Amino acid sequence: MRAGMVAELPALGAAIDQLLSSGGKRIRPTLVLLAGGLLDADRERTVTLAAAAELLHTATLVHDDLIDGALLRRGFPTLNAQMEDGATVLIGDYIFARAAHLAAETESLPLIKKFATTLAIIVNGELDQLLGSATGDHRRDYFDRVYAKTGSLFELAAESPALIAGAEQGTIRAMKKFGRQIGVAFQIVDDILDFTGNADLVGKPVGGDLRQGLITLPTIYHLEANPDDSDKIDALVAGTLDAEQAARLVETIRHSGAVGKALDEASDYIESCIRLLDDFPSDRPEHLALIELAKYVLNRTL
Numbered sequence: 001m002r003a004g005m006v007a008e009l010p011a012l013g014a015a016i017d018q019l020l021s022s023g024g025k026r027i028r029p030t031l032v033l034l035a036g037g038l039l040d041a042d043r044e045r046t047v048t049l050a051a052a053a054e055l056l057h058t059a060t061l062v063h064d065d066l067i068d069g070a071l072l073r074r075g076f077p078t079l080n081a082q083m084e085d086g087a088t089v090l091i092g093d094y095i096f097a098r099a100a101h102l103a104a105e106t107e108s109l110p111l112i113k114k115f116a117t118t119l120a121i122i123v124n125g126e127l128d129q130l131l132g133s134a135t136g137d138h139r140r141d142y143f144d145r146v147y148a149k150t151g152s153l154f155e156l157a158a159e160s161p162a163l164i165a166g167a168e169q170g171t172i173r174a175m176k177k178f179g180r181q182i183g184v185a186f187q188i189v190d191d192i193l194d195f196t197g198n199a200d201l202v203g204k205p206v207g208g209d210l211r212q213g214l215i216t217l218p219t220i221y222h223l224e225a226n227p228d229d230s231d232k233i234d235a236l237v238a239g240t241l242d243a244e245q246a247a248r249l250v251e252t253i254r255h256s257g258a259v260g261k262a263l264d265e266a267s268d269y270i271e272s273c274i275r276l277l278d279d280f281p282s283d284r285p286e287h288l289a290l291i292e293l294a295k296y297v298l299n300r301t302l
Contacts, residue, residue: 015079015091025300027186028157029054030293035175036161038286045106045164052106052115053157055099060122060153062092067130068212110163114156121152129214138220146187147180154183178276178290185269186297191216192262195254197301207250213237217265221258263298270298 029050036046065078066088079088096119103115125148134141158179162172194209195218209216215223215237223230232249235241241249253259273294280287 012091012094015083026054027293027297028057028153031154031157031179031182031290032161034286034290034293035158035179036165038280038284038290039161039165039167039171039175041161041165045108046161048102048105049111049160049164050157052099052102053153053160055095055102056115056119056156057153059092059095059099060126062088062095063126066092067126106164108164111160114160114163118152118156121148125149125152138215138223142215142217142220143184146184150187150190151180151183154186155179158182174276174279178273181269181273181276182294182297185266185273185294188217188262188266188269189298189300192218192259192266193301195250195259206254207246210236210250210253211246213239217262218253218256218258221261222253222256225256225258266298270294 032050032053033046035041036043036049062079066085079091100115100119103112106112125145128148129145155176156179159172159176162175167175191209194216195207197206210219210233213236215233219233223233229249229252232241232245236246236249274291277287277290282288
């Protein structure tokens with residue numbers, strides 16, 4: 001991913017090295033490579049595309065952490081915990097530029113357009129969340145945010161190999177849907193882990209999203225079953241609930257049936273993903289690997 005970069009300031013190079021070596025599941029580039037193999041896309045261009053997708057994801061994390069004021073990610077200090085906000089923004093911008101350059105190296109105009117559209121969706125989603133332009137329909141707001149934040153990038157990862165392979169429109173649509181649905185499931189599981197995961201491993205306190213004012217799917221299911229708690233949740237989102245009350249509310253959601261319902265919904269998305277693969281050659285190793293990847297997204301614990 002670093003090959004061919006322009007001359008970098010030492011501090012910039014060190015920051016990028018830290019970001020790229022700090023771990024992560026690398027699910028998006030894995031999805032690119034598996035989809036490319038399944039569709040017989042050019043190997044070299046597929047590898048370049050995988051690097052572009054991971055860099056795009058990395059850039060969004062840099063900006064996300066700054067906006068959220070996060071000090072840790074994957075157990076390591078975030079860039080914004082180590083340097084000024086302006087420098088953090090510019091490093092994120094630089095990584096966006098590098099990702100776009102790699103996408104352009106595929107020499108696929110449809111892919112480049114898809115890449116630009118995805119970046120616009122991600123940024124628009126961040127602005128929407130930052131400026132608080134919610135509709136009041138929690139479920140609609142949630143899934144709009146999930147698509148912008150996560151689903152769109154998974155969609156790019158699955159659809160783009162079909163674009164560079166010159167696949168027919170039906171195949172492109174199927175891969176696009178596969179990516180979008182596995183991305184939505186990934187985010188739902190992330191939001192479940194925010195309530196059920198080990199705080200030391202996840203890197204933030206249990207219920208961290210809700211404490212920061214984000215209504216995720218487990219909370220939505222809890223509200224549907226317990227409408228009398230809406231005032232408490234509104235108060236927590238507004239920051240007017242004291243710490244003890246907030247902790248009790250988070251624990252109530254954590255141990256309620258809402259978590260199981262959210263997991264069932266994620267499971268429905270994964271089952272739909274797997275069915276989409278029925279129309280592809282089942283004798284290809286990538287076919288089974290994509291099924292296993294989808295199952296991993298649902299069953300992961302971190």
